[in-house]
Amino acid sequence: MRDSFVRRALRHPSFVVGAVLTGLLVVAALLSLVWAPFSPTEIDIPHKLQGPSSTHWLGTDSLGHDIASQLLVGSQNSIVVGVVAVGIGLGLGVLLGCLAAARRGWVEELVMRAADFTFAFPALLSAIMLGAIYGPGLMTGIVAIGIFNVPVFARIARGSASAVWAREYVLAARAAGFGPWRITLDHVLPNIASVLIVQATISFATAILAEAALSYLGLGTQPPQPSWGRMLNEAQTMLFQAPMLAVYPGLAIALSVLGLNLMGDGLRDLLDPKLARRR
Amino acid sequence: MSVFLLKRLMTFLATLAVASVLVFAVLELLPGNVAQVMLGETATPEAIASLEKKLGLDQPPLQRYGHWVSGLLQGHTARSYSYDTPTAELMAERLQVTLPLAALAMSLTVVLALALGIFAASQHNRLGDVGVMAASQLGIAIPSFWFAILLILLFAVKLQWVSAGGFPGWSEDNDGGLIEGLKALALPAVALALVQAAILARVTRSAVVEVMREDFVRTARAKGLSRRATLWRHVLRNAMIPVLTVMGLQFANLITSTIVVENVFVLPGIGRLVFQAIANRDLVVVRDVVMLLVALVVVVNFVVDVLYALVDPRLKASDA
Secondary structure, three states, X not given: OHHHHHHHHHOOHHHHXXXXXXXXXXXXXXHHHHOOOOOOOOOOHHHOOOOOOOOOOOOEOOOOOEHHHHHHXXXXXXXXXXXHHHHHHHHHHHHHHHHHHHHOHHHHHHHHHHHHHHOOOOHHHHHHHHHHHHOOOHHHHHHHHHHHHHHHHHHHHHHHHHHHHOOHHHHHHHHOOOOHHHHHHHHHHHHHHHHHHHHHHHHHHHHHHHHHHHHHHXXXXXXXXXXXXXXXXXXXXXXXXXXXXXXXXXXXXXXXXHHHHXXXXXXXXXXXXXXXXXX | XXXXXXXXXXXXXXXXXXXXXXXXXXXXXXXXXXXXXXXXXXXXXXXXXXXXXXHOOOOOHHHHHHHHHHHHHHOXXXXXXXXXXXXXXXXXXXXXXXXXXXXXXXXXXXXXXXXXXXXXXXXXXXXXHHHHHHHHHHHHHOOHHHHHHHHHHHHHHHOXXXXXXXXXXXXXXXXXXXXXXXXXXXXXXXXXXXXXXXXXXXXXXXXXXHHHOOHXXXXXXXXXXXXXXXXXXXXXXXXXXXXXXXXXXXXXXXXXXXXXHHHHOOOOOHHHHHHHHHHOOOHHHXXXXXXXXHHHHHHHHHHHHHHHHHHOHHHHHOOO
């Protein structure tokens, strides 16, 4: 079973491309923990705005920061935001979604209406409110993106969990006297895991995009910690002198998001062959 | 259908009410002392007390909330702390940029997405379909603000066809006017539309492909209706239901992207206003702008629900 999954995965072009791009992102982040060509925060004015060379592979910015090192270390930021924001959404959302599916009635109604309501607050609006009170920062961004993820996962978990609750084996488990939480842990969660994995991959990509936008606007990661969004903000002031500075960070964001989205699509096909046939 | 609409209207009003409580609670109650937040750590107690009086913070929260909501409904809003102008005036002025930009971007999105989505569906699993789907996958991955910067790089820096940003205004004085205004909004609208259209084209394509498999489409073709007539009369109308739903959901996305892209092109819209307000710690403006944007999102979702009822024949039939 496992063997055939791996073989099918390797034959799925978008999954392979997505996994390679995502792998690169993870490797870059891990590598940057132990090594980068230069310190990403070191200011080196005499060598500012240099083009690509064997010393500075992608050149330097207006303060002489090494662009390649900033990109490498900036990947940590994207991963941290993605993992924590998706973690918040997954943890709270799945809990609420499963609760709604198990309890039905007014609990389900309440959870779903709350989920509908949260959709009226896109991550940026939450970040604006939190940023206005507590000041901008990485945490503001993570919390805002995480909050927006909660209803996304709650809806998906509830929809898939309700379908599982209607199955005969759940009826059998109930007849055998198992309670709702035991059934949720033993039967519902394992059966909705694949849907959640696919959504987590796609939400991870959305979180990277949202973090980049927040950092670009100055509401996310603050200096000196490098982030791709802020690199773009700084590059915009140098468009005439060093246009390529505005290209590299955007490319890094786009390739990471593309990788995660392709991997998510691939996983959906691989984990749900019924859906794949219909597409 | 009327029951459906009535239910939706109730949800719409309830959502607005709860949203207003939340915005008020987060921006007025959560910080503890709003005047302190606005004036900073170094403010003297006298300055704080004077601002508290000016903003009416010495009144009980419930009264302040009631005052705020009734003011919003009547258009008598509080004065901005940094501009010393009623926020309604500030927002009305800035909406003259934001609303046309959002409308332009949405129109471009719909035209692009429907054309590409229907084309891809008609080429299902052929080269055209694969090409459109690959391009849309790329479009979804590109942040709209980065695409905006790339557009500036190409059209303002390299080709020097347009200026790198700014807005001349709609009136003929100061070199503004309709044409000049639209010119200034063209690149931002394209930057916004690309990402939105990429998502919507995929939805349109799957919806059309799905409907084309339905029995009633086969019946229409069997009774001799041409492919084109079947597409326009039967397929599109049914395929529009999921497309409309996604368009409604996308609007929230469009509004937030507009805020970001306005900052890229230095357009004096709502997005610039709110970021300047954050920089100035003008919580009065932040509160009213956030409420306005949430209300916009909720209103558009309500309008989509109404359209949904008009388009979906099943909902119409439920009245009979």
